[in-house]
Amino acid sequence: MTCLRALFAVVCLWLLAAAAPLWAEPLQVSVAAPYLDVHSGPGRGYPVFHVVERDEVITLLKSRADWIKIRTYRGITGWIGREDLALTLGPDGQPPLFLDPRHEDYLVNRVELGFAMGDFGGADSLQANLGYRFTRHLSAELRLAHNTGQFSDSEIIAAALVHQPFPEWRVSPFFALAAGQIKTYPSATLVETEDRQDNLAQASLGAYVHLSGRFFLRVEYVNHYLFTSRDSNEEVNEWKLGFNAFF
Amino acid sequence: METGIQRVFLKRCLQPLLLACMFLPGLAAAQDQDDDELGKIITPDLERRQIKESMLDSENFELGAFYGVLNVEDFGSNPVVGFHFSYHVTESFFLEAAYGESETEKTSYELLSGGVELLTEEERQLRYYNLSIGYAFLPGQVYIGKRWAFNTRIYLIGGAGNTEFADKEYFTYNLGAGLRFYATDWIAFDLSMRNHAFTHELFGESKNTNNLEARFGLSLYF
Numbered sequence: 001m002t003c004l005r006a007l008f009a010v011v012c013l014w015l016l017a018a019a020a021p022l023w024a025e026p027l028q029v030s031v032a033a034p035y036l037d038v039h040s041g042p043g044r045g046y047p048v049f050h051v052v053e054r055d056e057v058i059t060l061l062k063s064r065a066d067w068i069k070i071r072t073y074r075g076i077t078g079w080i081g082r083e084d085l086a087l088t089l090g091p092d093g094q095p096p097l098f099l100d101p102r103h104e105d106y107l108v109n110r111v112e113l114g115f116a117m118g119d120f121g122g123a124d125s126l127q128a129n130l131g132y133r134f135t136r137h138l139s140a141e142l143r144l145a146h147n148t149g150q151f152s153d154s155e156i157i158a159a160a161l162v163h164q165p166f167p168e169w170r171v172s173p174f175f176a177l178a179a180g181q182i183k184t185y186p187s188a189t190l191v192e193t194e195d196r197q198d199n200l201a202q203a204s205l206g207a208y209v210h211l212s213g214r215f216f217l218r219v220e221y222v223n224h225y226l227f228t229s230r231d232s233n234e235e236v237n238e239w240k241l242g243f244n245a246f247f
Numbered sequence: 248m249e250t251g252i253q254r255v256f257l258k259r260c261l262q263p264l265l266l267a268c269m270f271l272p273g274l275a276a277a278q279d280q281d282d283d284e285l286g287k288i289i290t291p292d293l294e295r296r297q298i299k300e301s302m303l304d305s306e307n308f309e310l311g312a313f314y315g316v317l318n319v320e321d322f323g324s325n326p327v328v329g330f331h332f333s334y335h336v337t338e339s340f341f342l343e344a345a346y347g348e349s350e351t352e353k354t355s356y357e358l359l360s361g362g363v364e365l366l367t368e369e370e371r372q373l374r375y376y377n378l379s380i381g382y383a384f385l386p387g388q389v390y391i392g393k394r395w396a397f398n399t400r401i402y403l404i405g406g407a408g409n410t411e412f413a414d415k416e417y418f419t420y421n422l423g424a425g426l427r428f429y430a431t432d433w434i435a436f437d438l439s440m441r442n443h444a445f446t447h448e449l450f451g452e453s454k455n456t457n458n459l460e461a462r463f464g465l466s467l468y469f
Contacts, residue, residue, distance in 0.1 A: 027298050041398040041429070043338045045386035062304040062432075064468070065338045069432065096298035113334065115342070115378040117407045124418035126378060126407055128344075146409055148418040187415070215336045243380055245336045247307065 027060040029096060033087035038078035042067035050078055058088070060096075066213065112139065114218060116242020121224075123149030125238060127156075133246075136167050143178065152186040156224075158202055170210050178202040182226060199227045214246045306433060306468045309333040309341075313437065315462025319373060319412075321450075322351035327460055333381070341381045343404065347460075349373045351412070365449070370413045375443060377408025377421050389428065398429040410445050417445040427466075437464035 031052050038050040042064040052058055052072055058080075061069040066082045085096050112131035119125065124147065131141035138161065145156040158180025166172050184196045206220030219241050226234040310332055317327035329347030336342060351371045357363050381404040389397045403424050410419040425439025441460040446453055 027302055029298065040388065040396070041386060042432075043383075043386045043400070046398060047388070060298070060303055062306050063300075064306050064432070065335045067338060068303070090296075090298040092297050094297050096300075098300045113342070115344075117378075124407070126409065126418070128378060146416075148409055148416050153416050212340070213337050215340055243342060245334060245342060247334070 027090075027096075028057050029060065029085070029088035029090050031056045031058065031087065032089045032095075033084075036080050036084050036087060038070065038072075038076070038080055039067075040078060042069070042079045046079070050076055052080075060085075110246045112141075112244055112246050114216075114242050114244030116218060116220065116240040118220075118238055118240025118242075120145070120147040120149075120154075120238040121236040123147040123152075123154070125240060127240060127242065129160075129244075131162065137164055138162070139164070141176070141178075143180070150187075152184050154182055154184045156180060156182045156200065158200070160202065160204075164208070172208045172210075174206055174208065176202070176204045176206075178204070182224075196228070198229065201225045201227075208244070211243075216244045216246075218242050218244045307335045309335065309435075309466050309468050311435075311437065311464050311466030313347075313439075313462045313464030315460055317347070317349045317373070317443075317458060317460040319349070319351050319458050320454075320456040321354045322371075322373075323353075325349050325351055327462065331464075331466075333466075339383055341383065341402075343379045343381055343406070344376070345379070345408075346376045347374070366413050373410065373412045375408055375410040375419060377406050377419065377443075379404050379406025379408075379421060383427070400427045400429075401425070402427065404439075404441075410443065413447070413449055415447075417447055419443050419445040423460075433468040435466045435468070437462075437466060439464070 031054050033054065035051045035053050037048040038052060039046045040049050050072070052070075057073055059071045061071055061077070063069070063082070064079075067079045068082055068085060069077060069079050071077045082098060085098050088095060090096050110133045112133060113129070114131075115126070115128045117124070117126050125145055126147075127143060127145040129141050129143045131139045133139040141160040141162055143156065143158045143160055145158075147154045147156070158178040160176045160178030162174055162176040164172055164174040179199070179201050182198050182200045184198070186195070202222050202224050204220050204222040206218060209217040209219070211217055220239070222238040222240070224236040224238060226236065228234055310330070312328075312330045314326070314328050316324050318324040327347050327349040329345060331343050331345035333341050333343040349372075351373055354365060357365055381402050383400045383402040385401040387399045387401075389399050391397065401424065405420075405422045408419050408421065410417045421441050421443050423439055423441035425437055428436040428438070430436060439462055441462070443458045443460065444456065445458075446455050448454070
């Protein structure tokens with residue numbers, strides 16, 4: 001539960017810091033295609049209830065996933081597809097610069113949020129990760145994991161460095177090295193043991209699989225090395241499957 | 248003679264000088280004016296900026312609260328309250344983190360046997376969190392009267408999390424579906440069902456439980 005609270009705090013702080021800037025001037029573009037469909041909602045299935053014609057000036061209001069809310073000069077509001085913006089011209093005579101989600105540049109200076117579930121040496125594991133990609137190939141990552149097992153529960157907090165040699169591939173492999181701490185809570189009903197806190201190192205190998213837009217599937221195999229206070233160190237293998245999004 | 252020389256001097260030297268003195272400022276001014284006119288044509292006052300994605304406000308996050316009934320197998324149906332935080336990755340897919348709390352009641356055995364207490368008050372508290380992936384489909388509209396049309400969406404959701412109950416944590420799978428009603432673009436009402444499935448050994452044997460939750464929620468997009 002402490003992992004969860006920490007994650008919520010991190011997410012909330014990040015959101016406050018990244019609050020969208022308020023632009024005084026309206027963002028206006030003119031239509032450069034014969035017409036554009038205007039939908040009643042932000043989705044393919046919502047009906048087209050209006051069209052905007054060539055040279056008509058429209059105001060961009062906000063975006064939701066792959067859709068942009070617009071207002072026409074008559075005051076009608078509706079939604080156009082994000083890709084339709086390529087068929088409009090801004091004040092500089094250029095289409096607005098909305099990056100293609102698969103554009104390589106999109107992979108730099110991006111925050112990555114994801115979660116995964118898997119098997120941690122027989123225990124069920126659940127992990128959340130928050131990463132920042134500072135070059136095309138490298139990203140730093142904070143990992144919080146909660147493992148629930150038959151004999152003990154544990155919580156892991158770790159910082160990782162992830163290297164992705166071919167970020168543009170649809171199935172792109174990566175490897176990571178991480179260091180952190182693990183807290184173990186043995187089941188009280190089984191044996192009289194104390195809660196333990198140990199340092200751990202992780203080495204992992206995995207792959208990102210591009211699903212759609214900014215959305216990825218992530219499979220990972222992690223080798224945990226626990227530096228215990230007992231005579232021998234402990235090794236735990238984990239595999240996990242999760243979803244990650246860039247924004 | 249002298250006057251003749253003076254006249255020539257005046258005519259040849261002073262006159263152009265005087266003329267220059269009289270007209271130069273004007274000439275200069277005229278030239279400035281030309282530059283201004285030209286300047287206006289070449290660089291208009293309007294700042295020609297390219298519209299970038301970062302200039303547009305994006306509303307991909309959602310924060311919501313819910314209230315409903317959670318039925319915990321053997322421990323009765325009780326009110327549940329919680330909140331969730333979602334990120335809409337595409338128009339169809341979203342990621343959600345949720346937290347909920349409920350207080351369970353005594354089992355039938357505890358009630359019938361009289362004084363037996365299986366759990367303490369603190370242990371009866373049930374708290375859960377989960378991380379899920381949702382898929383929104385079947386977009387539609389609801390019409391209220393002649394003038395109002397509201398967007399709706401049906402979604403399926405599934406994921407995993409942990410449930411803290413009876414002083415232990417249980418790995419829990421959740422599966423559910425719901426209907427979302429958009430009052431505006433950024434306020435949505437939610438009517439949904441979830442099943443929280445986990446295995447416990449509270450009665451000695453391992454038991455798989457399916458705990459159904461029906462709830463009503465309110466979400467804000469930002």
